[in-house]
Amino acid sequence: MQSVSSAADGAVHTSAGGVPPVLSARGVARRFGGNRAVDGMSLDLHAGEIVGLIGPNGAGKTTFFSLIAGSLVPDAGEIRLKGERIERQPAARRLSMGLGRTFQIPRPFAGMSILDNVMAAAQNQTGESILRNFLQPGTVRAEERTARERARALIDFVTLGHLVDQPARVLSGGQRKLLELARVMMAEPAVILLDEPAAGVNPALLDVIIDRIVEINRMGVSILLIEHNMDMIARLCGRIVVMASGRELAAGTPAEIMANREVAEAYLGEVLPEVAP
Numbered sequence: 001m002q003s004v005s006s007a008a009d010g011a012v013h014t015s016a017g018g019v020p021p022v023l024s025a026r027g028v029a030r031r032f033g034g035n036r037a038v039d040g041m042s043l044d045l046h047a048g049e050i051v052g053l054i055g056p057n058g059a060g061k062t063t064f065f066s067l068i069a070g071s072l073v074p075d076a077g078e079i080r081l082k083g084e085r086i087e088r089q090p091a092a093r094r095l096s097m098g099l100g101r102t103f104q105i106p107r108p109f110a111g112m113s114i115l116d117n118v119m120a121a122a123q124n125q126t127g128e129s130i131l132r133n134f135l136q137p138g139t140v141r142a143e144e145r146t147a148r149e150r151a152r153a154l155i156d157f158v159t160l161g162h163l164v165d166q167p168a169r170v171l172s173g174g175q176r177k178l179l180e181l182a183r184v185m186m187a188e189p190a191v192i193l194l195d196e197p198a199a200g201v202n203p204a205l206l207d208v209i210i211d212r213i214v215e216i217n218r219m220g221v222s223i224l225l226i227e228h229n230m231d232m233i234a235r236l237c238g239r240i241v242v243m244a245s246g247r248e249l250a251a252g253t254p255a256e257i258m259a260n261r262e263v264a265e266a267y268l269g270e271v272l273p274e275v276a277p
């Protein structure tokens, strides 16, 4: 699908079919001192897509995620979610607009139960306002009940139902990744940025994680996925964007990317990611 952009005049970028991407970045840049970590990166994510974002270590992938999610402010460029400019919006606002993110190293509240960890990710809870809690206790209780039911359903969905009342510290690395999926889904996102969901996960749980990501995507959530596991990327993504030195080096189907010499050269000096036969 060919994209058309006109960042200069501030117009919404549209695909060839006339439908604007659910998420788009144009010329996004961020430097740390003299290091141009992200250096004019552009990317479109269309509704229903799972796009893989790959690249050698230090290419700028996680920094790009932080710029999209709002934990870092870009020096230049624009980012749109559902057509709306977001690059100056606070992270919490982006989350409430439907932009969720998971982290490479999940840090759940170790002493809190799995249920409470997922509940803590709930958005727009009336109970967070002490005044409303006092004035409308019935509404607050009903909302909390709904959130609790949703949290339980999501914990079942990520196959952690048997651990719902256990503290998060009992979870393995892979189970923590599953908990992250439940937490991010609590906010009912339209787009999720997934940062290395396979890192540190044993092979048995990897299939579960891939399967859950497929299901989340089937629910209508568009996904941008950073991953070094090329087998996972090839199984999940119709399209891959390769980042190197802070910008796009190549884009295409998994087969096109694996056959691309420039991409292979960008990875030289590192172990080339392998795709399972």
Ligand SMILES: Nc1ncnc2c1ncn2[C@@H]1O[C@H](COP(=O)(O)OP(=O)(O)OP(=O)(O)O)[C@@H](O)[C@H]1O
Pocket: 032, 035, 037, 055, 056, 057, 058, 059, 060, 061, 062, 063, 064
């Ligand atoms: N907070 C920061 N302060 C200074 N430099 C940073 C910061 N965050 C990232 N960098 C630098 O920016 C560059 C891009 O890093 P980034 O983590 O975004 O790359 P990456 O593609 O996600 O790498 P990896 O695959 O290893 O996670 C690197 O040179 C890194 O050292």
